[in-house]
Amino acid sequence: MNRPIGRAPWNTIFCMAWFCALGGMARRTTGDEPPIVAETAKAQEAEHDPSSEDDSDHTNPSAREIASDEKKADKPWHLDLGLRLAYPKLHRTKRMLDRRLDDPLKFDVFNVFQDPYSPIDRKTDFGYVSSFAGIGRAETSWFLWTAYLGGGAGKDPNKDRFLNTTLEVDFEYEYYFIGLAAEIYPFLRPEGRPKMTVSECLSASRPFLYTAVEGGYVRGEGEGTYRINGIPAYHDEEEIRDWVSGLVTGLGWAIPIDVDWSFVLTGDYKFDFRKPDEYSGWNVLTAIRYEF
Numbered sequence: 001m002n003r004p005i006g007r008a009p010w011n012t013i014f015c016m017a018w019f020c021a022l023g024g025m026a027r028r029t030t031g032d033e034p035p036i037v038a039e040t041a042k043a044q045e046a047e048h049d050p051s052s053e054d055d056s057d058h059t060n061p062s063a064r065e066i067a068s069d070e071k072k073a074d075k076p077w078h079l080d081l082g083l084r085l086a087y088p089k090l091h092r093t094k095r096m097l098d099r100r101l102d103d104p105l106k107f108d109v110f111n112v113f114q115d116p117y118s119p120i121d122r123k124t125d126f127g128y129v130s131s132f133a134g135i136g137r138a139e140t141s142w143f144l145w146t147a148y149l150g151g152g153a154g155k156d157p158n159k160d161r162f163l164n165t166t167l168e169v170d171f172e173y174e175y176y177f178i179g180l181a182a183e184i185y186p187f188l189r190p191e192g193r194p195k196m197t198v199s200e201c202l203s204a205s206r207p208f209l210y211t212a213v214e215g216g217y218v219r220g221e222g223e224g225t226y227r228i229n230g231i232p233a234y235h236d237e238e239e240i241r242d243w244v245s246g247l248v249t250g251l252g253w254a255i256p257i258d259v260d261w262s263f264v265l266t267g268d269y270k271f272d273f274r275k276p277d278e279y280s281g282w283n284v285l286t287a288i289r290y291e292f
Contacts, residue, residue, distance in 0.1 A: 076138045077292050080146060080289050084285045085283065086283050087126065087282045088128070088281035089276075091277040097118050113162065113167045116158035122154070130152030130175060130177075132177075133149065138189065144182070145180065146182075152174075153174040155172045155173075164229050169223070169225075170224075171220070171222050173221075175219075176217050177244075179213060179215065180214075181212035183208045183209070183210055184209040186208075186209070193256075196258065204256050208251070208252045210252045213245075213246075213247060214245065216244045221238070223235075242279075246273050247270070247271045248271075250267050252265060263288060264288075264289050265285070265286055267283070
């Protein structure tokens with residue numbers, strides 16, 4: 001029996017509506033995801049994105065400090081070799097020299113002899129230079145300690161002659177010291193790189209706070225003789241034997257030169273506990289540091 005053209009049976013219409021509904025559901029499933037699913041996917045992508053990790057390292061100070069600590073942990077020890085220029089007060093020495101040199105100079109009634117070169121003159125000429133060596137360890141990226149020892153010695157002979165008279169005044173000194181120092185870097189310790197230029201060394205340099213406890217031993221001798229025709233008309237001797245100890249505090253600057261080498265400059269003031277009017281004073285230290 002033939003059906004009229006233009007009419008659709010009810011079951012055909014129902015099937016077409018059902019397939020349309022399934023097509024809409026399929027489009028919703030393969031299209032935009034729900035918010036919870038999208039956020040979960042973004043979080044998973046962020047976990048596997050290396051750029052996000054780099055950003056967190058650059059914005060997190062603690063991460064930089066930890067990375068710096070791990071990098072420097074391979075070479076925590078260091079050796080120092082340097083020089084120290086001391087400028088002590090020497091008030092007691094000056095009073096003693098003024099008193100003891102008056103007697104031999106009384107013979108110089110015509111003022112023909114030059115004043116002898118004394119320890120006060122050596123101080124004025126920045127002549128008290130000693131060498132030292134130290135070994136230490138960096139405990140963190142901002143703190144390190146150094147145990148050091150050093151010393152210096154010198155002699156200042158003075159001899160002047162006029163006619164048959166001779167004036168001889170000689171001075172000798174020795175100074176030995178040992179101490180334990182600490183360096184605190186508020187902006188972290190500097191890091192060196194291979195083949196650094198001068199500008200790169202200066203830009204990578206860092207300041208630090210410096211403090212130390214120190215002990216030492218000082219020996220000084222002075223001898224004066226006035227002779228007429230080779231015969232001593234006046235002779236005087238003086239010896240100094242002092243144990244010293246004190247607290248040192250100051251500021252410093254560390255300049256990296258290479259991966260393993262750096263230059264350290266320090267200016268400090270020493271507070272002597274035993275004889276502050278004699279041995280307290282300023283110091284300037286320069287050292288070459290090797291890290292291993």
